[in-house]
Amino acid sequence: MKNLLIILLASLLSGGCKCVTNTAKKAINKTGEVVGEGSSEFVKGVAKGVENTLECSVTVSDELKLKGVSFGRFFISKDSGSKDNKLTVYLIFGKEFAGNISAKVFDAKGTEYGRAVVNIAAHSNEAKYTDFIFDQRTDVESKSRFVLE
Template structure:
């Protein structure tokens, strides 16, 4: 039994020493494998560069369009959430005007004596008189009002700035009611 173990150990030793690479051979093999990997990666990079040359412009244009749409969405969301509010008008008012965009200026500087709400009015017929704009919070409580002298020709349109007291919390205005005075 002992002879058998000894011969197995000798055979294993002989196999391992005969199949082992020298240090030089190991270095050379590792270098060859490394060069092969570098060649493959450089071909991939070269291919990516050529693809960017031909398709890069289209990719950048598409990405830029996407960013543009995001910015439009942000602006639209801002208008809907902060700057815009519902505006209601009675039938008498609507016989004279159509309503366009409404925007609030809610700056709170002490140097500002009034805050304003700009309303785009489209005249269905000529008008020379006063228009009243009331601001209401979400609970329906009036939080401010402004009266403005308006003179406009038929089929004309423009923004009119209704000034509110600087203490009017326009940021809280949920809806506005506009009518002829």
């Protein structure tokens, strides 16, 4: 009888431990899930914050517009160093185009502080991402304005 009681008690304790272990695992998994979602939202928020902080703009010269050039999205990133000196623009060509397109960057006061030129050949109704890489000393500032000519 004493042995039966010991076996029964041991069974209850081992089953109870499994229940506690499973509950702990579930809690850890749920915590990891919540932290993962929070981290993802944090990263998205930081990226959006950087985008909003720079608040740069791009315009296309009238001359390029007459040649059928327009653009969609653009973004600014680092080339190979630690400075934001690369402008990537999704260019749209309404007409056949062959030639140079230059990008000039101006600060918030209108002072030019960088230029980059790219030679492009594109067919009518073609669109593609194009990188304008400025001098390594160029670091795109907040509220800068890019002009494509």
